[in-house]
Amino acid sequence: xxxxxxxxxxxxxxxxxxxxxxxxxxxxxxxxxxxxxxxxxxxxxxxxxxxxxxxxxxxxxxxxxxxxxxxxxxxxxxxxxxxxxxxxxxxxxxxxxxxxxxxxxxxxxxxxx
Amino acid sequence: xxxxxxxxxxxxxxxxxxxxxxxxxxxxxxxxxxxxxxxxxxxxxxxxxxxxxxxxxxxxxxxxxxxxxxxxxxxxxxxxxxxxxxxxxxxxxxxxxxxxxxxxxxxxxxxxx
Numbered sequence: 200x201x202x203x204x205x206x207x208x209x210x211x212x213x214x215x216x217x218x219x220x221x222x223x224x225x226x227x228x229x230x231x232x233x234x235x236x237x238x239x240x241x242x243x244x245x246x247x248x249x250x251x252x253x254x255x256x257x258x259x260x261x262x263x264x265x266x267x268x269x270x271x272x273x274x275x276x277x278x279x280x281x282x283x284x285x286x287x288x289x290x291x292x293x294x295x296x297x298x299x300x301x302x303x304x305x306x307x308x309x310x311x312x
Numbered sequence: 313x314x315x316x317x318x319x320x321x322x323x324x325x326x327x328x329x330x331x332x333x334x335x336x337x338x339x340x341x342x343x344x345x346x347x348x349x350x351x352x353x354x355x356x357x358x359x360x361x362x363x364x365x366x367x368x369x370x371x372x373x374x375x376x377x378x379x380x381x382x383x384x385x386x387x388x389x390x391x392x393x394x395x396x397x398x399x400x401x402x403x404x405x406x407x408x409x410x411x412x413x414x415x416x417x418x419x420x421x422x423x424x425x
Binding site: 239 | 316343354361403410411414415418
């Protein structure tokens with residue numbers, strides 16, 4: 200079974216630029232998550248989708264971050280404009296349903312200069 | 313708001329030792345709790361998922377216990393090996409229908425030969 204795929208793996212941008220990350224979850228998984236992990240901390244949930252609907256985006260900085268999950272499969276997370284404090288690893292995860300084991304992708308490491 | 317604390321923050325042991333990693337959480341109304349492993353530059357790998365009704369869960373040399381009422385979980389690693397070196401994260405899942413995971417900051421484990 201293929202795992203969660205993410206791209207790109209690394210991204211370096213200047214502050215105030217925009218960036219987008221892509222995630223392809225495990226086939227058949229209804230729930231998709233985006234996490235932000237700052238160095239030395241545990242992951243923090245940014246947004247959770249159930250199929251293509253948002254069920255939790257309480258910690259998403261909506262003035263600059265946006266996410267979508269078209270057709271309930273792939274998802275993109277966008278930052279516009281980026282700030283220095285957005286430097287982190289962005290992890291995507293999926294699970295068959297919301298209460299079940301989450302499977303994580305390798306992450307996208309973002310550096311904002 | 314759930315808060316998760318992991319102790320110790322870092323641990324360095326010789327090969328062969330038995331280890332205990334501790335996790336405490338403030339909101340005991342959880343659905344289950346997951347322990348993850350994270351290798352440098354990689355995503356998270358689920359190790360064990362223990363349901364709120366369970367006291368223990370075992371997988372190979374790993375054993376997780378849960379005391380929901382006191383807000384504590386421990387991960388026991390028997391006969392540690394250098395390949396066990398990684399960051400270990402615990403994440404209780406909320407009891408709401410969408411099951412948000414809240415992560416601790418992790419314990420960095422180094423097992424030296």
